[in-house]
Amino acid sequence: MPTCPKCQQTERQNKAGRTESGAQRYKCMRCGHKYTPEPKPRGYPEEMRKQALQMYVDGMNLRRIARHLGVHHRTVSLWIQAYAARISEVPLPEEVKEVEMDELFTFIGHKKTGSTSSPL
Structure with missing residues (x-):
């Protein structure tokens, strides 16, 4: 049986519903104090x-x-933002010593052809 944290009484402890997280709540019938004996930790696991x-x-x-x-x-987004805030700013090098580049072609749109084409 749970013990009331206010008056230390172990008898006359009645169930008094559950918390939002599902933990059992109790009410001490001696002092009227409502409590959760072992509350679940808040938040998600690390x-x-x-x-x-x-x-x-x-x-x-x-x-x-x-x-x-x-x-x-949104919870995932907040976790990522919190982690990013903890990362120290990465110092940029003062001088770039070597640069590598590749060719990159980008095609925008497409070739327009008429629906009817007749050879001349």
């Missing part, structure tokens, strides 16, 4: 946050990460 960050770094989008972990996509 391991889940690390997993979300790793998925994001690997290229997965926020909504897919959220579906996979069973959380809201």
Whole structure:
């Protein structure tokens, strides 16, 4: 039987519903104090946050990460923003010593041809 944290009474402790997270609440019938004997820790496990960050770094989008972990996509976004804020600013080198470039072609639009073409 749980012990009232206010009066230390162990008898006459009645169940008084549950918290939003599902933990059992009790009411001491001696002093009337309502309490949760062992409240669940708030928030999500750190391991889940690390997993979300790793998925994001690997290229997965926020909504897919959220579906996979069973959380809201905004929650994943807040985790990533919080982690980014903790990272110290990376110092940029003062002088660029070597640059590598590749050729890149970009095609915009397409060739327009008429629907009826007749050879002349």
